[in-house]
Amino acid sequence: MSVTLTGPAVSPHADSAGLRTAFAVATGVSLLPFALALAGHPVGSGWTAFAIAFVPFVVFAMLYIWATYRDTHPGIKNDDITRGHFTGRRTAGVLLGVVLTGLYTVLYFQGEWLQPVFALTDPLSQLLRDRPADQWFLYGFLYTLAVLIMGARMFWRYRHNRYQLFRTASVMFFQLGFAFLLPAFLLAMQQPEFYFTYFWPLKPDYLYPSYWAWLWQQPGGVGAFMLMFGVAASFVLTPILTFYFGKRWYCSWVCGCGGLAETAGDPFRHLSSKKYAAWRFERWSIHSVLVIITALTIWLWVGEGEAVQTGKKWYGYAVGMVLSGIVGVGFYPLLGSRVWCRFFCPMAAILGIGQRFFSRFRITTNGDQCMACGNCSAYCEMGIDVRAYAMQGKNIVRASCVGCGICSAVCPRGVLKLENGKTYADRYDGAQNPLATLLRSLKNP
Amino acid sequence: MFGRKTGGRHVVIIGNGIAGVTTARAVRARDKKCRITLISGESLHFFSRPALMYIYMGHLTERNTRPFEEWFWKKTRIERLQAWVKFIDVDAKRVDFAGDTASLTYDQLVIATGSKPNKFGWPGQDLERVQGMCTLQDLANLEAISDDIEHGVIVGGGLIGVELAEMLHSRGKRVTMLAREKNYWDNALPEAEAALVGRVIRKGGIDLRLATELDRIEDDGEGRACAVHTKDGERLPCQFVGLTAGVSPNLSALEGSKIPTGRGVLCDFSLRTQVPDVYAAGDCVEFVTPEGERNVVEQLWYTGEMHGEVLGRVMCGEEAVYDRGIWFNSAKFLDLEWHTYGEVPPAGRETPDHQMLLWQPDDADLAFRLVLKQGRLVGVNSMGIRYRHKVCERWIADGLGAEQVLERLPEGNFDPEFYRRYEPAIVRAFREQLR
Numbered sequence: 001m002s003v004t005l006t007g008p009a010v011s012p013h014a015d016s017a018g019l020r021t022a023f024a025v026a027t028g029v030s031l032l033p034f035a036l037a038l039a040g041h042p043v044g045s046g047w048t049a050f051a052i053a054f055v056p057f058v059v060f061a062m063l064y065i066w067a068t069y070r071d072t073h074p075g076i077k078n079d080d081i082t083r084g085h086f087t088g089r090r091t092a093g094v095l096l097g098v099v100l101t102g103l104y105t106v107l108y109f110q111g112e113w114l115q116p117v118f119a120l121t122d123p124l125s126q127l128l129r130d131r132p133a134d135q136w137f138l139y140g141f142l143y144t145l146a147v148l149i150m151g152a153r154m155f156w157r158y159r160h161n162r163y164q165l166f167r168t169a170s171v172m173f174f175q176l177g178f179a180f181l182l183p184a185f186l187l188a189m190q191q192p193e194f195y196f197t198y199f200w201p202l203k204p205d206y207l208y209p210s211y212w213a214w215l216w217q218q219p220g221g222v223g224a225f226m227l228m229f230g231v232a233a234s235f236v237l238t239p240i241l242t243f244y245f246g247k248r249w250y251c252s253w254v255c256g257c258g259g260l261a262e263t264a265g266d267p268f269r270h271l272s273s274k275k276y277a278a279w280r281f282e283r284w285s286i287h288s289v290l291v292i293i294t295a296l297t298i299w300l301w302v303g304e305g306e307a308v309q310t311g312k313k314w315y316g317y318a319v320g321m322v323l324s325g326i327v328g329v330g331f332y333p334l335l336g337s338r339v340w341c342r343f344f345c346p347m348a349a350i351l352g353i354g355q356r357f358f359s360r361f362r363i364t365t366n367g368d369q370c371m372a373c374g375n376c377s378a379y380c381e382m383g384i385d386v387r388a389y390a391m392q393g394k395n396i397v398r399a400s401c402v403g404c405g406i407c408s409a410v411c412p413r414g415v416l417k418l419e420n421g422k423t424y425a426d427r428y429d430g431a432q433n434p435l436a437t438l439l440r441s442l443k444n445p
Numbered sequence: 446m447f448g449r450k451t452g453g454r455h456v457v458i459i460g461n462g463i464a465g466v467t468t469a470r471a472v473r474a475r476d477k478k479c480r481i482t483l484i485s486g487e488s489l490h491f492f493s494r495p496a497l498m499y500i501y502m503g504h505l506t507e508r509n510t511r512p513f514e515e516w517f518w519k520k521t522r523i524e525r526l527q528a529w530v531k532f533i534d535v536d537a538k539r540v541d542f543a544g545d546t547a548s549l550t551y552d553q554l555v556i557a558t559g560s561k562p563n564k565f566g567w568p569g570q571d572l573e574r575v576q577g578m579c580t581l582q583d584l585a586n587l588e589a590i591s592d593d594i595e596h597g598v599i600v601g602g603g604l605i606g607v608e609l610a611e612m613l614h615s616r617g618k619r620v621t622m623l624a625r626e627k628n629y630w631d632n633a634l635p636e637a638e639a640a641l642v643g644r645v646i647r648k649g650g651i652d653l654r655l656a657t658e659l660d661r662i663e664d665d666g667e668g669r670a671c672a673v674h675t676k677d678g679e680r681l682p683c684q685f686v687g688l689t690a691g692v693s694p695n696l697s698a699l700e701g702s703k704i705p706t707g708r709g710v711l712c713d714f715s716l717r718t719q720v721p722d723v724y725a726a727g728d729c730v731e732f733v734t735p736e737g738e739r740n741v742v743e744q745l746w747y748t749g750e751m752h753g754e755v756l757g758r759v760m761c762g763e764e765a766v767y768d769r770g771i772w773f774n775s776a777k778f779l780d781l782e783w784h785t786y787g788e789v790p791p792a793g794r795e796t797p798d799h800q801m802l803l804w805q806p807d808d809a810d811l812a813f814r815l816v817l818k819q820g821r822l823v824g825v826n827s828m829g830i831r832y833r834h835k836v837c838e839r840w841i842a843d844g845l846g847a848e849q850v851l852e853r854l855p856e857g858n859f860d861p862e863f864y865r866r867y868e869p870a871i872v873r874a875f876r877e878q879l880r
């Protein structure tokens with residue numbers, strides 16, 4: 001007669017799974033006040049309406065995240081991502097993409113439709129900016145909220161990885177402080193709304209003559225300071241920091257677009273295309289946008305008339321709205337979190353040229369330890385085939401790398417490390433002579 | 446021999462794993478003209494076998510595990526064929542297939558057929574729901590019955606065993622792991638590290654039973670496994686049994702052929718078999734060592750790749766001899782990473798010559814070990830801290846003394862930026878131990 005013996009009675013995740021479902025449903029239900037407001041029946045008014053609209057949503061979303069990670073051991077937690085409803089390019093993901101692109105389209109082109117919703121944020125806008133809310137305030141508020149909530153998720157998810165913790169804290173800080181509170185505060189102080197974390201050419205206005213003229217006229221010298229900061233940021237700060245740290249100092253530590261991608265976009269990072277064809281397209285598209293905005297900026301300084309103004313307007317529509325917003329964020333669940341950054345952002349193009357040819361940054365490979373599993377490539381939001389380099393034991397020095405560090409985090413064999421070397425010259429064959437290498441790469445890309 | 450100019454020869458490679466693919470690429474790099482055919486019954490596509498677990502856990506798609514896109518095969522003109530080899534006629538230089546795939550003739554043949562899971566004649570080992578975890582087919586079988594599994598029992602405490610345990614656990618299954626050893630995998634790890642891994646596995650929610658052996662697998666009356674009986678007389682009801690008690694060379698393609706085999710395909714250190722124009726590489730190779738020593742079988746991704754590189758040169762007329770160099774390996778046990786370099790004697794196999802320095806904090810799942818022989822560094826073992834392969838290799842090759850290594854230790858650290866650095870504590874502990 002043999003003994004019957006059973007192990008722990010419940011499967012390890014059972015209770016968390018129940019909690020997660022409950023909180024997911026509650027988060028969904030918390031969207032009700034927005035629907036009611038849109039339907040013309042806002043719940044309460046003033047701060048009450050604000051609290052009813054946002055507090056339950058934030059609380060339940062945070063509880064959902066807590067339930068997701070509460071009984072996990074610190075480490076990489078990518079279970080079920082390729083099959084997830086939202087993360088596996090399934091129906092829910094496609095619907096989310098449709099909703100996001102729809103919201104961006106409304107925001108840019110029919111913002112007044114959102115009046116009942118931005119009215120909910122009115123008390124906050126009054127408090128921070130001393131003026132009523134508009135769709136842009138609502139947008140900035142939701143954007144910041146997304147970065148903060150999903151940033152908290154990053155804290156739980158990567159609690160074993162200090163690089164991720166520091167980097168996430170940094171993007172949360174810059175989004176909240178420099179992209180949300182400070183511009184609002186400037187408005188309240190009757191000063192120009194200025195974003196100290198956006199530079200030309202990502203924010204092309206900063207080098208437009210008309211914007212300069214306007215800044216220059218601002219009383220008290222604040223505008224003049226902003227003008228000079230904008231120039232210095234693009235032409236002094238950017239090259240120096242990129243030389244020492246690579247493009248990551250901006251793209252995954254400071255930038256707001258990057259901040260959203262690194263927090264709200266994290267569940268979708270694996271959806272970026274790793275195909276060589278995508279890389280070829282990327283090199284054309286991103287540098288084209290850079291050439292266009294450079295030409296347009298110069299044209300604005302030297303030329304006058306209707307044509308150049310039309311050019312400026314169309315650049316604003318096509319790049320500022322369609323590519324960075326509608327496609328850039330709306331396509332998260334379809335093409336990954338960095339569509340804008342990878343294919344179109346002219347700032348990323350400049351930083352990328354710096355990183356590729358004039359920087360000490362590289363990702364090093366740990367000898368021959370790679371076993372080609374593909375985690376690094378799959379989770380690269382910029383679609384770099386990291387594995388192709390790792391298999392050969394080569395350093396990864398790519399213009400597009402934003403230094404998020406996730407390849408290094410997910411590698412089960414500890415093969416990858418982001419590093420700032422002591423020199424730029426030892427990174428790859430030809431690195432000693434960056435100008436010649438740059439010219440050669442232009443001749444045969 | 447075949448040189449660059451001969452051209453036209455047909456290189457047939459059985460097995461499209463890392464060994465076969467590396468061989469094909471190495472031949473192509475030296476010979477632009479020859480025809481290369483890469484055969485596998487398992488899949489048309491080259492994929493990373495160690496990544497199988499990530500497909501099941503939903504970290505990766507099957508496509509993610511393929512290192513090369515389709516254009517790569519066109520560009521390198523490596524032809525691929527999905528079929529099972531049934532017979533090799535070395536006199537006619539011909540390969541026959543199961544089914545109606547037409548036979549192929551070759552000028553040079555490479556056997557790179559990998560390995561298959563060990564079975565030790567346990568009663569019930571061929572029942573349904575009993576399987577290894579080595580192939581895409583194994584993965585598909587497991588996927589097909591996954592919904593019915595509530596409790597899985599894994600027999601064998603090696604690397605694949607812990608991976609299979611993690612896989613099942615990730616889907617919320619209860620997992621019991623039976624290992625013969627006193628400590629987890631202590632025939633490869635020193636005692637402290639083996640004990641640490643055991644603790645990590647248990648903490649991860651897996652019921653690890655050490656010093657426990659499988660007696661038989663019980664049939665539910667319909668040809669399916671329903672319970673495992675251990676030699677201690679325990680009965681563990683389950684819906685799945687994973688057999689992960691090691692692997693051995695897969696020689697199914699060689700049945701009835703004149704290619705000499707032992708445990709594996711017998712080869713010299715240039716990967717030549719005892720039949721002209723027939724070579725082998727990867728997991729299926731058994732190196733015939735000079736008298737006295739036990740023949741070597743290596744079943745690693747890394748060694749398969751190195752075999753392929755040497756063999757490609759040999760097949761193109763170069764003098765090349767396989768040399769494993771300074772040993773290295775790595776793995777991950779749930780969330781604990783392991784790197785090892787050089788010679789680290791497993792539990793019970795230290796000699797009086799070995800001096801072992803071990804650092805193990807009380808409050809974290811970490812361990813760092815240096816092994817010295819006659820005062821010179823011969824091995825590094827690191828759990829939970831990443832260490833640089835090439836740096837450790839150089840220290841070992843240069844035979845650094847203990848103090849020299851301790852001075853250089855921070856150079857070896859490969860953890861991401863901002864991680865806590867343990868080197869000061871390690872150096873302090875080791876200086877103490879050296880005194």
Ligand SMILES: Cc1cc2nc3c(=O)[nH]c(=O)nc-3n(C[C@H](O)[C@H](O)[C@H](O)COP(=O)(O)OP(=O)(O)OC[C@H]3O[C@@H](n4cnc5c(N)ncnc54)[C@H](O)[C@@H]3O)c2cc1C
Pocket residue numbers: 371459460461462463464465484485486487488494495496497498528529530531557558559560578579580604605608695697698726727728729743744745746747749775776
């Ligand atoms: C789950 C798992 C995890 C692993 N993890 C690691 C790890 O972390 N690190 C590490 O170093 N190693 C690891 N390994 C071992 C590593 O995967 C192998 O050493 C390596 O894949 C061997 O490569 P190979 O080319 O010799 O053979 P394989 O990759 O096994 O390829 C052999 C191919 O030949 C085909 N074949 C065999 N017989 C025939 C026939 N008659 N006709 C047609 N085709 C045939 C097979 O179908 C197979 O596709 C792991 C193995 C497994 C199973």
Ligand code: SF4
Pocket residue numbers: 369370371372373374375376377386387390391410411412413414415416
């Ligand atoms: S994740 Fe690590 S082991 Fe896997 S392919 Fe990338 S570098 Fe290699």
